[in-house]
Amino acid sequence: MGAKFMAKTKSRALTELEGAALTVIHRLKSCTPYRIRLDFQQSRSREWSGSAGAVYPALRRLHARGLLKAQQTGEGRRSVNYALSKTGSEALTRWLTDVDRAAGSGLDPFRCRADFWRGLPKPERDAFRRDLTDELEKKCANIVRLMKAGNEPEPKALELELALHKARLAWLKDSER
8 A cells, every 4th residue: 555545544534423433532541442332322312323333343444544543452352442543633633623514514303304394284293393392301301410410521512412402492482383
């Protein structure tokens, strides 16, 4: 593999999955792929929790690109602890500060469906609105509990998630008219 290809591969922008995996490693300093997978599985986002199986191939790609250092744990079947390399830290910083992608609308299941709810028959639409409102209120209450407990590793993410659900609730209320 030529040096030109390696340089191009190392500088390629991270995917959202890769960036999220690097944030877990950064937060924990070093960890096994299994630990990262658990973080994804425990995500409140269905999209992230559903990506748990994609974590292992993503970590192999990141390691092959030189963004991760691997150290054998001496436990189990060739288990390794990953830590960020210098190049990995630089790639994480580029990903974290990518204004265009950070400001992007991203995948939003609520927004993707919103224009079509009006087309539901009124009884179905009303029942759906009640159920959706109840679910969003439950999510808000759960986030408030987590914030009060104070042991979440990403408190700003919780604040943003709460604000998102409150905005959705306000939009639902305003769109009833």
